[in-house]
Amino acid sequence: MARPGVSKAEVQRARMGLMKAGKHPSIDAIRIELGNTGSKATIYRHLKEIEADEGGVNSPQVSVSEELQAFVANLAARLEYEAKERLDTLQSGHAAQLKRISEALDRSQADARTARLEVERLAGELAGERARRQELEADLVAARVERAEQTAQLGAQVTGLQEQLKAAQVHIASLEEKHNHAREALDHFRQSSRDQRDREARQHEQQLQYLQGELRASSESLSAKHTELRSALQEKADALAQLTGARAEKRQLDDLLRELKPAAQRLAIQTQAVEDLRAQAAQASSQYQSLLARATELGQRNLELERQLAAAGASALAHDQLMKDVLSRIGGASPNSAPASS
Numbered sequence: 001m002a003r004p005g006v007s008k009a010e011v012q013r014a015r016m017g018l019m020k021a022g023k024h025p026s027i028d029a030i031r032i033e034l035g036n037t038g039s040k041a042t043i044y045r046h047l048k049e050i051e052a053d054e055g056g057v058n059s060p061q062v063s064v065s066e067e068l069q070a071f072v073a074n075l076a077a078r079l080e081y082e083a084k085e086r087l088d089t090l091q092s093g094h095a096a097q098l099k100r101i102s103e104a105l106d107r108s109q110a111d112a113r114t115a116r117l118e119v120e121r122l123a124g125e126l127a128g129e130r131a132r133r134q135e136l137e138a139d140l141v142a143a144r145v146e147r148a149e150q151t152a153q154l155g156a157q158v159t160g161l162q163e164q165l166k167a168a169q170v171h172i173a174s175l176e177e178k179h180n181h182a183r184e185a186l187d188h189f190r191q192s193s194r195d196q197r198d199r200e201a202r203q204h205e206q207q208l209q210y211l212q213g214e215l216r217a218s219s220e221s222l223s224a225k226h227t228e229l230r231s232a233l234q235e236k237a238d239a240l241a242q243l244t245g246a247r248a249e250k251r252q253l254d255d256l257l258r259e260l261k262p263a264a265q266r267l268a269i270q271t272q273a274v275e276d277l278r279a280q281a282a283q284a285s286s287q288y289q290s291l292l293a294r295a296t297e298l299g300q301r302n303l304e305l306e307r308q309l310a311a312a313g314a315s316a317l318a319h320d321q322l323m324k325d326v327l328s329r330i331g332g333a334s335p336n337s338a339p340a341s342s
Contacts, residue, residue, distance in 0.1 A: 006038030011046035072326055079323075083316040087309060094305055101298050108284075108291045115281045122274045129267050136260055143253055154239075154246045161232075161239045168225075168232045175225050182218055186211060 014033035015025040023029060027043050034043075189211060193200075 008046045115284045
């Protein structure tokens with residue numbers, strides 16, 4: 001392909017060389033002398049400047065066909081240069097766009113992987129927290145069952161002791177009533193004995209001895225009942241001590257429940273955090289799908305640009321073929337006009 005940019009000095013040296021060799025310095029001859037480089041339009045422009053500098057002396061006669069060939073060659077070179085420049089611009093823009101899309105896709109995939117790993121980690125922590133929560137709930141149920149059993153047992157014991165205490169109180173009341181009856185009988189006997197002391201002194205003494213024996217028996221019976229009452233009171237004190245211990249265990253269980261409440265609250269907070277992370281992961285997945293759709297759209301745009309590029313290449317080839325046809329026709333007509341130019 002002819003390159004533009006041949007200098008005026010190079011054209012002048014080639015022209016002088018041809019003239020010294022006795023040859024006509026035509027555009028084609030100068031181009032051949034320059035090694036088939038440079039556009040014919042540029043060579044023609046430099047020849048015109050050289051002729052103007054020399055004042056028209058020994059100026060070569062340039063034919064119309066050569067001038068037309070130079071114009072057509074220059075036009076073809078410009079078309080080819082502009083097509084190549086446009087093609088390079090499209091390719092560079094397309095490559096930059098593909099690079100940006102690839103980088104965005106890589107970032108989205110990295111974010112999605114990070115979010116997926118975070119979700120998996122939080123799911124593991126949630127499973128552990130759920131297992132610990134199940135263990136705590138099982139322990140709590142067992143403690144509640146045990147407390148209910150102990151409460152039922154203590155309630156039964158307290159009920160039994162209360163019934164025993166009531167029976168002892170009834171028995172004590174009966175003993176006190178008997179003692180009062182005995183005292184009333186003794187008082188009545190004393191009053192009677194005072195009235196009949198003189199007449200029934202011996203009988204009074206016998207009755208007194210009898211009553212004293214009854215009183216001793218009653219006192220012994222009362223002492224035994226007091227002993228039973230003290231035993232019942234001791235059993236009641238023991239039952240109250242057991243009830244106090246049960247109440248202390250109940251307070252411990254209530255404290256354990258209060259301690260478990262913050263753990264349950266933390267578990268609820270962590271569960272909410274997991275739900276938030278799942279929502280973020282869903283959002284990241286949606287963004288990833290959007291980027292995939294954008295990448296697909298850009299891929300289709302790339303295919304469209306490639307089709308346009310192929311069409312531009314075909315058009316350039318058609319223009320090149322057209323220029324070649326024009327040049328071949330002009331080249332076929334130039335031998336006939338060469339004698340006129342010489």
